[in-house]
Amino acid sequence: MSQLPGTLDIDDQADQTHEDERHAALAYLDEAWNEAVYDGLDEDCLAQAALFTAIRSMVATYGEEAAAGFAERLAERIRAGEYTIPYNRQ
Structure with missing residues (x-):
């Protein structure tokens, strides 16, 4: 179309x-x-709590298998820079 x-x-x-x-x-x-x-609050504690909460929600919404599949691809996505925020020098 x-x-x-x-x-x-x-x-x-x-x-x-x-x-x-x-x-x-x-x-x-x-x-x-x-x-x-x-x-x-310590940022490491916040990160762990945020990840737990997000994964728990994904499991509840999409099921264990779909959430596990997402988690399996996470390392590759992290290494590819999807979660890296460019540092801007001023």
Whole structure:
């Protein structure tokens, strides 16, 4: 199906909505993380708690096999730099 420039089909709109929601979710989590660090919580403890909570939610939503498949691909994605935030020097 062809599209006019600058228009979105239904699937693209759903993808954009999910992308917007992911950005909003990340902003909420970043704010909560920063507050917890400011209150003196150790970032290692926060990371472990966040991973546990995320994986528990994925298992509840998608099942153990799907969550395990996601976890199996995580090392490769980390090594590929998907979770690395570029350092900007000013």
